[in-house]
Amino acid sequence: MSFLNYVTPADSPAQQFARKQELFNLLDRIGQDMEIPPGRYKEAEEKYLAVSDVLHDCPTLSQYDPQVFAQGSFALGTTVRPLHGDEYDLDFICFLRQAHHLQHTQRQVYDYLHKRLANHGVYSSMVELKNRCVRVHYADKFHLDITPAVRNPYCQRGGLYVPDRKLVIWKASHPKGYVEWFTPIAALKPRLRLLEKAIEGRHVALGTTEKLPEQQLPRGILRRAVQFMKRHRDTYREQHPLHADYAPISIIITTLAAHAYQLAVSLGEYDSEFDVMNAVIDLMPRFIGIEQDWASRRVYTVLNPTTDGENFADKWNDPKYYEVFTAWHQAAKHDLRNLEVLRGRDEIQKSLRNSLGSVETDRVFGLQTQRINQAREQQTLHIPAAARPSIAAAAALPVPRNNFFGK
Numbered sequence: 033m034s035f036l037n038y039v040t041p042a043d044s045p046a047q048q049f050a051r052k053q054e055l056f057n058l059l060d061r062i063g064q065d066m067e068i069p070p071g072r073y074k075e076a077e078e079k080y081l082a083v084s085d086v087l088h089d090c091p092t093l094s095q096y097d098p099q100v101f102a103q104g105s106f107a108l109g110t111t112v113r114p115l116h117g118d119e120y121d122l123d124f125i126c127f128l129r130q131a132h133h134l135q136h137t138q139r140q141v142y143d144y145l146h147k148r149l150a151n152h153g154v155y156s157s158m159v160e161l162k163n164r165c166v167r168v169h170y171a172d173k174f175h176l177d178i179t180p181a182v183r184n185p186y187c188q189r190g191g192l193y194v195p196d197r198k199l200v201i202w203k204a205s206h207p208k209g210y211v212e213w214f215t216p217i218a219a220l221k222p223r224l225r226l227l228e229k230a231i232e233g234r235h236v237a238l239g240t241t242e243k244l245p246e247q248q249l250p251r252g253i254l255r256r257a258v259q260f261m262k263r264h265r266d267t268y269r270e271q272h273p274l275h276a277d278y279a280p281i282s283i284i285i286t287t288l289a290a291h292a293y294q295l296a297v298s299l300g301e302y303d304s305e306f307d308v309m310n311a312v313i314d315l316m317p318r319f320i321g322i323e324q325d326w327a328s329r330r331v332y333t334v335l336n337p338t339t340d341g342e343n344f345a346d347k348w349n350d351p352k353y354y355e356v357f358t359a360w361h362q363a364a365k366h367d368l369r370n371l372e373v374l375r376g377r378d379e380i381q382k383s384l385r386n387s388l389g390s391v392e393t394d395r396v397f398g399l400q401t402q403r404i405n406q407a408r409e410q411q412t413l414h415i416p417a418a419a420r421p422s423i424a425a426a427a428a429l430p431v432p433r434n435n436f437f438g439k
Contacts, residue, residue: 093128
């Protein structure tokens with residue numbers, strides 16, 4: 033029996049476990065690479081504080097005691113670099129604590145914010161009008177979307193109203209409450225089985241996984257699942273242009289994933305974190321409400337769990353939205369599960385490039401190759417000693433070649 037065949041038995045439990053763990057670690061690294069880089073995060077923070085100071089110093093806005101805070105993926109820790117380009121979308125709320133929805137129109141609170149920035153020497157050429165927010169552009173780096181808000185007196189949980197300029201109505205929202213709802217769910221720990229990875233100590237031929245850099249705190253399974261699906265949605269939209277306008281928005285993906293993760297964690301044990309990610313995607317459709325209205329038409333709901341009156345799927349009265357969600361969801365399920373049956377580094381990289389884009393995928397694989405080659409040259413690449421007491425004293429065995437995912 034050759035050494036190669038001995039260290040890579042086909043479909044051993046140890047190999048299956050190691051493959052799943054390495055797959056999750058790859059997705060973890062790609063998710064980390066899609067996040068806003070530390071340097072740009074610091075710059076965005078400085079710009080955000082500067083804009084906040086300008087708003088607080090406004091003679092008009094200051095009468096209403098403005099409070100500025102982050103919302104969306106920036107606050108949730110699920111930011112994803114755009115598929116093309118490098119400009120991040122960062123969302124903020126300007127909460128006018130002393131304004132009242134019966135005393136101020138939607139147009140008024142929007143104009144307070146817009147006029148302050150449009151008439152300011154620094155920001156006048158950087159401001160763009162949007163339906164619910166004022167966008168401040170920082171060319172080729174990021175843009176800040178600032179949404180004005182007032183208190184929603186009908187929400188007992190501290191919710192807000194945000195203006196919809198086109199519909200001329202107040203829309204219920206609760207961005208801070210949403211973060212407070214999402215964060216403890218993301219912190220839940222699934223129960224992972226301790227598999228018999230050491231049937232024979234040498235079977236663990238994939239023990240070359242590097243840890244995340246210590247300065248980067250791990251995001252956890254839920255956040256990585258959300259990032260995977262948001263980026264997969266972006267590539268799906270590009271590959272299916274007729275579906276592009278109907279692809280699910282990020283808040284729907286995030287809400288369904290959080291509900292699904294909370295349920296998945298409660299259901300039992302899993303072999304690996306990769307299996308938990310699969311369970312999350314599988315369970316998401318359970319949390320879409322489907323009813324019939326008076327005309328026997330289907331009504332779809334993905335409710336904001338933190339305030340009454342906000343249906344994230346309010347556009348789904350056009351059934352095309354649900355049809356495209358279903359098609360995209362099936363594609364995401366398939367592409368994630370298919371990774372497990374692929375063999376060979378090139379096949380996995382090709383699949384991830386197709387579903388997540390080439391930039392981050394190629395960068396992560398390139399860095400991994402570089403580190404493995406350096407470790408091999410320095411003879412520091414080893415198969416870890418087995419964990420079972422009977423063979424725990426066995427020495428780690430040098431790995432003579434890259435045996436990534438078996439073949």
